[in-house]
Amino acid sequence: MSGMTHPMLDKHRDTLDQALAAIADRGYFSIYPESPSPRVYGENAAADGKAEFDALLNSEFALGQPGTRDHVATEQSPYGIEMNIAYPRADPDALIEAATSAWTSWRAAEPEIRAAVCIEILQRIHSHVFTMANAVHMTTGQAYVMGFQAGGPHALDRGLEAVAYGYFEQARTPKTAYWKKPAGKGDPLSLENTFRIAPRGIAALIACNTFPTWNSYPGLFASLVTGNPVIVKPHPFAVLPLALTVKFAREVLAEAGFDPNLVTLCIDGSGDTNAAYLAKHPKVKIVDFTGSSQFGDWLEANAGQAQVFTEKAGVNTVVIDSTDDFKGLCRNLAFTLCLYSGQMCTTTQAIFIPEGGIETPDGHLSYDEVTAGIAKAVEKLTGDDAKAVELIGALATDDVAQRVENAASLGDVVLPSRTITHPKYPNARVRTPLLLSVSAQDRKSYGSECFGPITFFVKTQDTGESLRMVSDVVAEKGALTMGVYSTDAAVLADAETVACDAAVNLSCNLTGGVFVNQTAAFGDFHGTGGNPAANSALTDGAYVSNRFRMVEIRRHVPVRD
Amino acid sequence: MSGMTHPMLDKHRDTLDQALAAIADRGYFSIYPESPSPRVYGENAAADGKAEFDALLNSEFALGQPGTRDHVATEQSPYGIEMNIAYPRADPDALIEAATSAWTSWRAAEPEIRAAVCIEILQRIHSHVFTMANAVHMTTGQAYVMGFQAGGPHALDRGLEAVAYGYFEQARTPKTAYWKKPAGKGDPLSLENTFRIAPRGIAALIACNTFPTWNSYPGLFASLVTGNPVIVKPHPFAVLPLALTVKFAREVLAEAGFDPNLVTLCIDGSGDTNAAYLAKHPKVKIVDFTGSSQFGDWLEANAGQAQVFTEKAGVNTVVIDSTDDFKGLCRNLAFTLCLYSGQMCTTTQAIFIPEGGIETPDGHLSYDEVTAGIAKAVEKLTGDDAKAVELIGALATDDVAQRVENAASLGDVVLPSRTITHPKYPNARVRTPLLLSVSAQDRKSYGSECFGPITFFVKTQDTGESLRMVSDVVAEKGALTMGVYSTDAAVLADAETVACDAAVNLSCNLTGGVFVNQTAAFGDFHGTGGNPAANSALTDGAYVSNRFRMVEIRRHVPVRD
Numbered sequence A, B: 001m002s003g004m005t006h007p008m009l010d011k012h013r014d015t016l017d018q019a020l021a022a023i024a025d026r027g028y029f030s031i032y033p034e035s036p037s038p039r040v041y042g043e044n045a046a047a048d049g050k051a052e053f054d055a056l057l058n059s060e061f062a063l064g065q066p067g068t069r070d071h072v073a074t075e076q077s078p079y080g081i082e083m084n085i086a087y088p089r090a091d092p093d094a095l096i097e098a099a100t101s102a103w104t105s106w107r108a109a110e111p112e113i114r115a116a117v118c119i120e121i122l123q124r125i126h127s128h129v130f131t132m133a134n135a136v137h138m139t140t141g142q143a144y145v146m147g148f149q150a151g152g153p154h155a156l157d158r159g160l161e162a163v164a165y166g167y168f169e170q171a172r173t174p175k176t177a178y179w180k181k182p183a184g185k186g187d188p189l190s191l192e193n194t195f196r197i198a199p200r201g202i203a204a205l206i207a208c209n210t211f212p213t214w215n216s217y218p219g220l221f222a223s224l225v226t227g228n229p230v231i232v233k234p235h236p237f238a239v240l241p242l243a244l245t246v247k248f249a250r251e252v253l254a255e256a257g258f259d260p261n262l263v264t265l266c267i268d269g270s271g272d273t274n275a276a277y278l279a280k281h282p283k284v285k286i287v288d289f290t291g292s293s294q295f296g297d298w299l300e301a302n303a304g305q306a307q308v309f310t311e312k313a314g315v316n317t318v319v320i321d322s323t324d325d326f327k328g329l330c331r332n333l334a335f336t337l338c339l340y341s342g343q344m345c346t347t348t349q350a351i352f353i354p355e356g357g358i359e360t361p362d363g364h365l366s367y368d369e370v371t372a373g374i375a376k377a378v379e380k381l382t383g384d385d386a387k388a389v390e391l392i393g394a395l396a397t398d399d400v401a402q403r404v405e406n407a408a409s410l411g412d413v414v415l416p417s418r419t420i421t422h423p424k425y426p427n428a429r430v431r432t433p434l435l436l437s438v439s440a441q442d443r444k445s446y447g448s449e450c451f452g453p454i455t456f457f458v459k460t461q462d463t464g465e466s467l468r469m470v471s472d473v474v475a476e477k478g479a480l481t482m483g484v485y486s487t488d489a490a491v492l493a494d495a496e497t498v499a500c501d502a503a504v505n506l507s508c509n510l511t512g513g514v515f516v517n518q519t520a521a522f523g524d525f526h527g528t529g530g531n532p533a534a535n536s537a538l539t540d541g542a543y544v545s546n547r548f549r550m551v552e553i554r555r556h557v558p559v560r561d
Helices: A008-025 A045-056 A090-107 A111-126 A129-140 A144-151 A153-170 A217-225 A240-255 A274-280 A292-300 A326-342 A367-384 A385-392 A397-410 A465-478 A489-502 B007-025 B044-056 B092-108 B109-125 B129-142 B146-153 B153-171 B216-226 B242-254 B274-280 B293-304 B325-340 B365-384 B385-394 B398-410 B464-479 B487-503
Strands: A067-070 A087-090 A176-183 A186-199 A203-207 A230-233 A262-264 A284-290 A305-310 A317-320 A350-354 A358-359 A363-365 A412-415 A433-438 A454-460 A481-485 A505-508 A549-554 B068-072 B087-090 B175-181 B186-199 B202-206 B230-233 B263-265 B284-290 B307-311 B318-320 B350-352 B358-360 B361-366 B412-417 B434-441 B454-462 B481-485 B505-508 B546-558
Touching: A008 A111, A008 A153, A008 B175, A045 A129, A087 A090, A087 A262, A087 B325, A090 A203, A090 A262, A090 A274, A090 B412, A111 A129, A111 A153, A111 A217, A111 A240, A129 A144, A129 A240, A129 B109, A144 A153, A153 A217, A186 B487, A203 A217, A203 A274, A217 A230, A217 A240, A217 A284, A230 A240, A240 A262, A274 A292, A284 A292, A292 A305, A317 B153, A326 A367, A326 A385, A350 A367, A350 A465, A358 B153, A363 A367, A367 A385, A367 A412, A367 A433, A367 A454, A367 B307, A367 B546, A385 A481, A385 B318, A397 A433, A397 A454, A412 B284, A454 A465, A465 A489, A481 B129, A489 A505, A489 B186, A549 B487, B007 B109, B007 B153, B044 B129, B087 B092, B087 B263, B092 B186, B092 B202, B092 B230, B092 B263, B092 B274, B092 B284, B109 B129, B109 B153, B109 B216, B109 B242, B129 B146, B153 B216, B202 B274, B216 B230, B216 B242, B216 B284, B230 B242, B230 B546, B242 B263, B274 B284, B274 B293, B284 B293, B293 B307, B318 B325, B318 B464, B325 B385, B325 B454, B350 B365, B361 B365, B365 B385, B365 B412, B365 B454, B398 B434, B398 B454, B454 B464, B464 B487, B481 B487, B487 B505
Parallel strands: A203 A230, A203 A284, A230 A262, A284 A305, A317 A350, A317 A481, A350 A454, A433 A454, A481 A505, A505 B546, A549 B505, B202 B230, B202 B284, B230 B263, B284 B307, B318 B350, B318 B481, B350 B454, B434 B454, B481 B505
Antiparallel strands: A067 A087, A176 A186, A186 A549, A358 A363, A412 A433, B068 B087, B175 B186, B186 B546, B358 B361, B412 B434
């Protein structure tokens, strides 16, 4: 990185170097504190952020981007508050034209300067992290602290990780290389080869409604750092977190001397289908998508002119064979099932337990005792309404609420779902998790994604059958996570084999403060990209290496020593 | 790489380390001497190789692979000799079944051991390099020395380069990482994360008839080193080079303790369409292809279950604006046009020259003087039949010969093609290059690939128009190479901009021993993968990173310092 100067590069060079070290050693790394405590962020930070959020409600959101047709408000908060924020609805062709024009100087910029500008964007978002926390909380239904953490620092971590991978991939080939080939008795052949980055082109980022920032920042920053403009297409129900992101990105790009139209917002009004339009546009060369398997599969099959990165749906599983800490197992799994009402793409949906029960330090427990233990732990976390809502949040959509309603007939109810009146937001959609018991043969119940607070205990003959069922389900439907509990090294080894064969990440014997549905940037990959739930992991070499190409320029130079 | 032991790893660890250093600095690197001289390879090496080759003619080729239906001989040597080698024609399903079974231990092997086994395969092939030289020479029509160099050492270089990139991509993530996250006043969260390689699955390698080894080794070794079995589907006219490759690979795999069915040969008999069958097979997860744009585009659109890497056809261009060495320019371009009768995917097809001529140190030269100078240099290289055939080789197929015949009417003939009787092989198809002059408007003549010894001089208004035509043609048809001659820094800068925008590699002012149609492993990328001529470069991060996925296993461990 020697020689390049730009004020933002001077400012963020150390951060970039640290992030590069972290992707190499994959230890713990974060520069965005995850605690919303006033001791960390200052006494007024939370209140200021809330005030900034409140000021956005019931108004027009200004972006200053071209091609605005009109303003539309599409959000429906799961907490039942009136958002009424009117966003500029753009002509997608105008955004493509503006991005094409903005691209010239960005694609020509040195990768380290692009990286520094990206880090400044992350920092700018971070300086409004409480505003973002409210935005994510109120549009997704995540509880406030989760909205802060997952929507703020953890999303920023993922963004920085993408910047590091994207920068590394460009920097691994030297900008110039001297090449000298011996030529027998004659003078050696002597060339100076220059390697220039050729970014792919416009990226369309198609976001989901449950994790608008966390699932988008990897693609957004991977595309940006590798030199591509990004058109952000948010989910109609979760626009604000990405509108803020786009606004801050545009501010920073302009300050850095680039065209702000490198990052624009493209929202759907009623009847618009901008995601499909953008994805098939000949000038769109990259598509990043988080959402349904149906649309993700369509994108993979139809956006042939683009590199397509998808994160879709799957069936996440846990296999319980035995444990040395049954209480820890119950607490841990209960937290996973409750957090954000199971509306994470990583939440466990099917828990496989042998019909003969399991061994624990307190003796043998029957199948029913195991499921009852987990159910009791869920009850404990959700028994107090005021505390429960800080964990389970609200259901993102009416569809999820309806699904919980309908799911009760899919198996034997171990723990019914309970409707809670939110103490602060009486119109919020809040329901506690539904736990069902089914047999291994009921694959049509548990074997497809059943998004929301619905979990199936699956009774199997033995752990061998549990692992076989996991193999089958993941091969067919995919998964982002898998867990196993066992005190038997052979079972753990078998589970690892199943995980490797099915290409799903595996967590073993989680009984403490790490959960199967949570991953950390730099330490953990999110998914593998090797099963039907996703074609990419966030973030690795494959996620960034094809967002640009390399152009080589060869020139003769005098022979050097 | 500490801790791993395997005899082949002990043997090749240094080579791997050197290759890893070479992909990082991209200087000159080769361990396979390109000179066929007896001083390098020993007095008997050439004769031994010829004898080994001769012994293969008119016989059954033994591979010991499963599923053999019958034996078929499909080769038609461009030199008109009778090959009559009968290869085992396999049931492709039997090869897929055998590869699936062979995969188990290979996918579980450590990447460094796979890398070492790959390097041993390369070394084994190298120990039969004169056999391979004859095989490539006689099946492709390349002259003998070129068959040796491009088919032997240069192909092996590319193979080693792919091993290095593929190994690096797996090794950049540590096998285990310790992750410790501070948790306020409590104990830190403490995990040991294991990262395991999950190779994609069976690779189908679909080869071309002109460079059976050079264009295949990158994909073959990229797939193998990342843990995937490879089914090799050669072109029916150029089977032997890949049959030998498969044979040596199988030998080494067995010696290394792996199942030889990791590498098998799948040839087409009359009416077979194994390439398409394999490419769409659900168990085939990787396709590497070199050949026509038509089939390459079909693969990209239809082999949706696989990662598809293609190298197709394009229109390679040179822009002549001015030069400080006209003789050098003529010599250099003439060699490019003559080498292997222009049957390289990198050979220049269209040379753009201003109608007003160009400036040289010897004064102004008119358009006609420029084309005449190049034509004269081609005549000089091809005037003596015995010498000419050692450069131009033979035409690979009757189609190429027919194309030369038909092409004479596509423009004004600057230099007619001459039929040569090969002094040694009277039935060889040998023709000298045809040089034509056309106007910039004749894009239907020069603007599509015209494979073979056919070159168009394109008369333009000025260099600005030349560069615009190059932009247009490359955007539409793609290209693997571009050259420019100019003494004007501004023109060179404009050419570089055109090259970057069109994503085509550019060679500037080549007047010596480096040619626009030749690239060297480690130093040069082959194509960019960013225009319609190819979707990948041989070899870079993007070429290897999606041939496997990573599976993470998380486990709690006691807190470490």
